Each structure stands twice: as C-alpha cells, then as structure tokens.
Amino acid sequence: xxxxxxxxDCSKEEIIDILNLADQLKYELKHGIEHRHLAGKTLGxxxxxxxxxxxxxxxxxxxxxxxxxxxxSANDLQIGRGEPVKDTARVLSxxxxxIMIRTFEQSEVExxxxxxxxxxxxGLTDFSHPCQVLADIMTVREYKGELEGLNMCYIGDxxxxxxxxxVGCLKVGMRVSVAxxxxxxxxESVLEFAxxxxxxxxxxxxxxxxxxxxxxxxxxxxxSMGQEDEAEKRRAAFTGYQVNTDLLSLAHxxxxxxxxxxxxxxxxxxxxxxxxxxxxxxDEAENRLHAQKAVMVTLMSN
Ligand code: CP
Ligand code: NVA
Numbered sequence: 001x002x003x004x005x006x007x008x009d010c011s012k013e014e015i016i017d018i019l020n021l022a023d024q025l026k027y028e029l030k031h032g033i034e035h036r037h038l039a040g041k042t043l044g045x046x047x048x049x050x051x052x053x054x055x056x057x058x059x060x061x062x063x064x065x066x067x068x069x070x071x072x073s074a075n076d077l078q079i080g081r082g083e084p085v086k087d088t089a090r091v092l093s094x095x096x097x098x099i100m101i102r103t104f105e106q107s108e109v110e111x112x113x114x115x116x117x118x119x120x121x122x123g124l125t126d127f128s129h130p131c132q133v134l135a136d137i138m139t140v141r142e143y144k145g146e147l148e149g150l151n152m153c154y155i156g157d158x159x160x161x162x163x164x165x166x167v168g169c170l171k172v173g174m175r176v177s178v179a180x181x182x183x184x185x186x187x188e189s190v191l192e193f194a195x196x197x198x199x200x201x202x203x204x205x206x207x208x209x210x211x212x213x214x215x216x217x218x219x220x221x222x223x224s225m226g227q228e229d230e231a232e233k234r235r236a237a238f239t240g241y242q243v244n245t246d247l248l249s250l251a252h253x254x255x256x257x258x259x260x261x262x263x264x265x266x267x268x269x270x271x272x273x274x275x276x277x278x279x280x281x282x283d284e285a286e287n288r289l290h291a292q293k294a295v296m297v298t299l300m301s302n
Contacts, residue, residue: 003113003120004295006106006128007167008193015171019138022287022294029064029290036066037297041097043067045123046088048074048103049225053261054123054131057288058100058296065293067300070096074103089115098300104226119299121292126160126226127187131295132260133164135287137172140216142287143256143280148173153214153251155179155207156241156268157234158186161220161260166190170197177202179210181237207240207247214251218258219243219268235267244270256280 001014028035043062047055059069074080079088089112092099098119101109106127113120122130141147152169154162158180166186169176176194178186182205185191194201204210211217222238223231248255257269257277261284265271274281 001298004130004299005109005113005120005122007130007133007164007171008189010130010171012171012173015134015137015168018134018291018294018298019141021297022134022138022290023142025293025297026287026290035064037301038062038097039066041065041067041300042095043069043098043100043296043300044072044092044096045069046072046074046077046079046099046101046103047123048080048101049124051102051123053285053288054100054102057292058123061289061293062296065296067097067296085111086115088112089120090117093117098296121295121299124160126224128164129160129260130164130168131288131292132161133168134295135291136165136218136258136260136284137168138287138291139258139280139284140256142283144215150174150215151177151213151252152216152218153177153179153210154218155210155243155247156219156238157222157224158184159220159224161218162186163190165218166194166201170194170201175200177204177210177212177214179204179207179241181205181241184237208250211247211250214255216256216258217243217248217251220260221262221264222267238268242268242270243273245272248273258284261285 045058062069085108093116100121100123102123104126106125109122109125144150152174154165163186166176222234259281263269265274
C-alpha cells in the first residue's frame, strides 16, 4: 500500500491490517508503551477546508510516533495562488516524508499522489473520507467484537461519508442499507461497486426500510463544507431524514449510533439520540488518532 486516497483502492486485508495495528497502538498509548515508529519523519498537512479532528489527530499522532507535523493552510501556500498541484507534489517530496491533504476535488488528491515520491493520505475530499471510515469501522469492531454479518445503516446525504462507509463496510463483510432522498444519492462509482454485493447492499428512499434490524446507524450533516450556499434548499430536501428515537426503535435493541462530527442537532440527529450515544460517538472521534497513526506507520515507516 503506497497511498491512502480512497477505500475503493484498498483490499479487505489492508483495511484489517490497519485496524489491527490501530488497536495495538491504542493499547500501547493507554499503557505508556512508547512507539516511535516514525522518529525524525515529517508529515506535511495541507488544509483547503476547516478541521478540528483531522488536524489535531494527525498532528498529535505524528508527534506520538516520534515525528513532526507541519500545518500548511492552503491560504498561505502558493497552491492557494494557483501553483499547480503537480508542482507542489514534487516540491514537498524533497522536504517531507508524507503528505496529508484535505481538499475539494478527489482528482486533486489523485494528482498529488501521481506526482509525489512520498505517501499521500486523503484527509477528506468531496468524494471520500477514508481516514474517518477506518476509525468508524475500528469503533464498531470495539463495541461489537466482530464485523462480519453486522447490519450497517446510513441515513441522509449520499456524500463523502456515505461513499466511504458503503465501500469500507461492504469490504469488511457488513451488510449495508442506505436511505437518501432522490437527487442526493451516493456517487455512481460507489453504487457500481456496491451492486457487486447483491442483497448485502440496499439503497432506498425509506429511512424505516433502511434502519430495520440495524446494528449501527450512521448519519452526517445535510450540507457539507463548500455547500453552505445550498443549506436552505438541503434542509427542505432532507426533512424526515433524521436519526431520532422513533426511527431507532426499528433498529436492533443494542444498536450503536455513529457520527463523524461536527453534528447539527435538530437536523440529521436529535439532541436526545446524540447524547444517549455520546460515549460511542466520542470513542469514534478518539479512534481517528489511533487509526491514522496506523495509516502513517503503514505508509511511512520504510
Ligand atoms: N470528522 C472530521 O473529519 O472532523 P473535522 O472536520 O473536524 O476534521
Ligand atoms: N460531509 C462532511 C464531513 C465532515 C467531516 C463534510 O464534508 O463537510
């Protein structure tokens, strides 16, 4: 594995290896066992969008591994003034040992990886959020013990989170049911991938149908970063696509709730449901740190 650009590129074995390493690194951190696998290595972190979790977990993670993270805001880089991504890739390859990038177009991340001599990690694009979904699957495995045969349900926008969850959860053996309003379906390439899984995948407009017997329910904001201008229109389109107590009563009695955060209470999730599942949701946020450390060790330790 050279880069982490999207989960469509990863095998089941690669995903499970990262999750196993993440569990080990989490154990070691909790027990004060040093793991300086990336001593002296540097990670450049390019942000074209806001971030709390991704920035802090990568920066802390590389430090705990003995390395150093450089926060590179696109506003301050020449990339923000039009320097081509392919030139940025070749320049950064001469200075740092890995690049994490959060941006808009998936093609920008792919171009960066094509021209860089060093590993590139996708820290969120409009198409995918692979680091988040590795942490999500790690959290589900922690709570449920195993992944094979679990029923995963996603409610809401067919966005970057939906795309990555569908691919990641199907790859590790889960059944996936997704409820989105018409016009807000996941990406075509993801639906083509999912079609290969037969009745292990369901796309419906009915939240009630999707949530039936779910072991874990995911949701995400109705307007992602960059879609702020459409927020009003989206609020109307997503009315009814809310994770609330009534909907969860149709799920498995031990159903978990996960949210990548930030959450908009009263829109995609009620405050009541959020707070009832807050431990699971903040464990999920914590696991960003451990999962991303596993990704960095896997890609950058040679
Ligand atoms: N979930 C997530 O990626 O959070 P941030 O936008 O705060 O990084
Ligand atoms: N779908 C959201 C995820 C944020 C972590 C967004 O792209 O803004």
